[in-house]
Amino acid sequence: MSTETHDEGGHLPPMTSVRRWLVTTNHKDVGLLYLATSLFFLVLGGVLALLFRIQLWGSGGGFLSALNYNQAVTIHGLLMVFWFLSPFAFGFANYIVPLQIGAKDLAFPRLNALSYWLYLASGLIVAVSFFQGGAFAGGWTMYAPLNMPINTPTIGGTATVLGLTLFIMSTTIGTVNFLTTIHRGRAEGMGLWNLPMFTWSILLTVWMMLFAFAALLAALLLLSYDRVIAAGLGGAEAVHYFGPEASGSLLWAHLFWFFGHPEVYIVFFPALGVMFEVFQTFTGRRIVGRKWVILAMVLVAVQSFLVWMHHMFLSAINLEIKTLMMATTIGISLPFDLMVFSMIYTTVKGRVRFATPFLFVLGSLLLFILGGITGVFLGAVVLDYEFRGTYWVVAHFHYVMVAGVTALVGGLYYWWPKMTGKMYSEYLGKLHFAAYFIGFNLLYLPMFFAWETPRRVFIYPEELAIFQKMATVGAFVFGLSFLIMFYNFAKSYRHGAEAPDNPWEYSQTAEWAIDSPPTLENWKGRVSYASGSLEFVKPGSNDAGGSTSATAADGGTAATDGGAVVAAGQLDTVEQVDDSHEEPHPDHASMWPATIGLGMFVLFLGLSGLTTTSGVLYPALTGTGLLIFLGAALGFGLEEFDAPEANVAERWPFEGVGKNKLGVWFFLASDVIVFGAVIGAYLFSRIAYGWSEWHHGEVVPPFLWPGMVNTFVLLTSSFTVVLAMVYAERGNKKGLVASLGTTLLLGIVFLGIKAWEWSYEFSHGVYPWTDIWYTSYFVTTGMHALHVILGLMVAGFMFWRSTNGAYLDDDEPVELFGLYWHFVDIVWVFLFPMFYLM
Incomplete structure (x- = not known):
């Protein structure tokens, strides 16, 4: 464990101070x-x-x-x-x-x-x-x-x-x-x-x-x-x-x-990451088919945006579109099959140690398999008509989502020694897992059998009472399991044994190569994998003989997670020679x-x-x-x-x-x-x-001429922002101040014209809530106006600072503001024809 306390340096109060956590x-x-x-x-x-x-x-x-x-x-x-x-x-x-x-x-x-x-x-x-x-x-x-x-x-x-x-x-x-x-x-x-x-x-x-x-x-x-x-x-x-x-x-x-x-x-992917890390560490082998697993995750991430309509099978959407969404829904399960089999095969071929983190990720895998299989039922249009809005959905949803929670709890045990420098009680950890796993299944498994119960309704047929009572008992057992976890961690933090920097035999990522808990700025030197193995490059070192690589479990060298697995005690910090790239210290x-x-x-x-x-x-x-x-x-x-x-x-x-x-x-x-x-x-x-x-009603906003004038005003303001960037690059203070000031003025003119237009419409009984056409017009252009206001706040701040000579040595803020302002102008180019010409 590091002798350097986490609260030293960096202008931070000690960790025991409330102010530390506020700032x-x-x-x-x-x-x-x-x-x-x-x-x-x-x-x-x-x-x-x-x-x-x-x-x-x-x-x-x-x-x-x-x-x-x-x-x-x-x-x-x-x-x-x-x-x-x-x-x-x-x-x-x-x-x-x-x-x-x-x-x-x-x-x-x-x-x-x-x-x-x-x-x-x-x-x-x-x-x-x-x-x-x-x-x-x-x-x-x-x-x-x-x-x-x-x-x-x-x-x-x-x-x-x-x-x-x-x-x-x-x-x-x-x-x-x-x-x-x-x-x-x-x-x-x-x-x-x-x-x-x-x-x-x-x-x-x-x-x-x-x-x-x-x-x-x-x-x-x-x-x-x-x-x-x-x-x-x-x-x-x-x-x-x-x-x-x-x-x-x-x-x-x-x-x-x-x-x-x-x-x-979004909820389950971080849990997957924890599962892969823990499976590798506690089976002593690299995840099987690693690159295929990554490709499967990328495919799921893309495909996840193409399946949303299966939640709407009961709506009036036509059957052809529903059938297409059914196919994409079933298709998205295939990459998950690859991931599941990868974890199973990694376990079968590995040297498994049933420590608390591994028990939780293994339990997560089992729960996710059941959740995924029951989800396939909901992906079929015909079955979805029967199951939608019932306890089947509640059970399936929780078997998937809480499978993710289960893996994350395993991650908490896995990284607890790194974050605190203390070891938890394995006995209490395994007791927690037993209560957790039994409680969860006692809570949600009966819901599959009581599936005819409508969700969010507390009246149900008496013959289903036994399943509801089992679920309630399971809920309390499940809740009790978290009390065991909190007690375990509190006891560990106050009285636990000191954790070594690397307490796991086959951990293989860089966080295990440094102190537990890590020092404020993490590294004693710059981290490098340029040689294919983990090295710490120490600035200013002239020791030409100080560079060695960490030895891996398979006889290779310790690399990133894409390389070999690191054996116990072999993920050592390495100082390399003569680094001319001094790393700065952040606030x-x-x-x-x-x-x-x-x-x-x-x-x-x-x-x-x-x-x-x-x-x-x-x-x-x-x-x-x-x-x-x-x-x-x-x-x-x-x-x-x-x-x-x-x-x-x-x-x-x-x-x-x-x-x-x-x-x-x-x-x-x-x-x-x-x-x-x-x-x-x-x-x-x-x-x-x-x-x-x-379009209907006595007054049909908006008028054409205010929209045309505002289009010209905003396009002109984009030009003045470009001028501001040019003057900042040239170190021309007067030009920069004038350009930012002109941009600010044009933005105010835009809002002034928009305010006049709205006030005229209000005076003639036209409001955002008058009908759906006015709602669309006022809300969409109002959102754009809010973006203009936020941009003007930034422009006003930059204009004030530029009068004191800011941005002449560093013109990047002007460029970044220009990107935002151009975006606001481009949006208006779309809104103008939508609401003024169509």
Whole structure:
């Protein structure tokens, strides 16, 4: 174990200080925060589950009212899917991925911390929603029309929607960060094929998240309009995006499930990565067919976006399309067959040690096989008509999702010695597994036999009571198993034996080559695989004889996960000679991410009741939250924070793209999907309503000339941004200030014309909630206007700084702002013909 404490250096308070956890940006600290917070939401969601399992002890039980029962079921599902499963996996990703790829931190440490604080804020908003007249009660899928304010009218219901929206903002920031880090921060010699399996699983997960969560964000923004603006200002007669006027229920299903089915793999892929790592370590052999397994995972990641409609077999979609979706659904199971057989064959051919981590991943494999087989039934159109909306779906869903949880719990045991420097009790770990596995199967296996019970209904035939009682007993055994886990880890942390740096006999990834727990900046030198084996290159060393390679179990050399397996005690740190690439030391502390998180929590809490109450509380919360956010964002922008890139790293296929620019490109790719989904919603609604009948009413906005003028204004502003970049490159301060100022002025002119246009329409009785055409027009152009406002905030900040000579020595911020501004202008080029010419 390292003698250097984790809390030394980097301007961080000690780990025993509360302030440490409020200001840290270090990836390992943020990973621990994610793990602890996700386990808190696990407990919260688990308590809700136990409440409705008590309700289900007898048919029509009176422990909870119907509304409270629906709230408990809904929020349990939301918490488990969004606030526990993915964040739990990304707690490991934050901690382990930089260690596995040889990085000192993620590419954007402050954004990593911001992602966590927004995640925490979003979850607290959902928790608070119970005290705002009741939380959302329409099911975790939020199907329309149950998501309409008339059916779930409470402020807490709106808060739940806004909390989920904030959560997706958090995940978008994290997604961009991980994509940039893995693609540009790998150690020298570590190609993509050689990435450790856990890192591979995270890379594919964040690629799926980049597009899937963007579609859900678009849907939630439209739903937030329905609940905050249309319901609050338009009254009972308001037209809603997901109302019946233009098949809103089907529109929501398309948007939600375009996210929802990739989400299954977003949740399960990190668990797969854990399974592969643990199988390799505890069987003593490399995963069989490794490259084919990676290709299978890539195929699933792509195909996951082509199967969403199997969740809609009961809708009015024609049979030919349903048949196509059935084929893609069954087809996506084939790559999983390859992965399952790979793990089985690895186990059969290996030297298995039944330690706690291996028991959990083996249990995960067994549960996933049963979940996958029962899922094939739902992939068939005919059988889906029979099983849809029953306990068969509930059982299948949990056998798949909780199989992922099972593997992640195994990962917690696997990496616990690395994260804490302490060994857990194997006896308690195996006792935990026994209670966990028995409890889970006692809870969910009876549901297959009680499949005729409708989901989210607590009245059932008396002959099914025995299965419901078994499930309730199983729920309590399952819950008890987690108490054993918490006790085991608490005892280990306080009184456990010191863990060696590498406690596993055949561990083979780089995190096991360093101290337990790792030092603040992870490495004593630069990590390199250039020789084909793991080496630490020590800057400034003149010891020409100090370079040796770690010996592998098979007589080869220790390489990345794509190479040989490393024997016990042989994954040694190696110092190589005469490295001229001195690695810089990054900062690790900032108060602004937590402050922004606080501002967003207050702001979104205020928005939840802004238009539905006559009091001052929610408007005051909205204003206060906005002020905190703006002040913290300004502090974030002005703070001097050093997060340098490694001088030597693998960056294929983005060698020619800078770190910051690549991050902006990833963000814009996500934003393309957001606007694409909103534009797709417009086209869907118009086709469903009737293309030629779309325009009607006495006043038909928008007028042609304001749209034409605004198009000219925005295109001109793109030209002035280009001029700003040219002047910054030339070091011309006056030209830079003038160009940024002109861009700022043109953006204000654009908003001024748009404001006049809207005010004219309002004065003639045309509002966003008047009918579905006006809803589409106001909401879509309003989202674009919000992007313009955000861009102007950045432009104003840069204009102010440029007057003091900023950006002349470093013109990259001007270029990055230009990328965003060009994107905003391109979006308008699409919106203008849609709403002004069509």
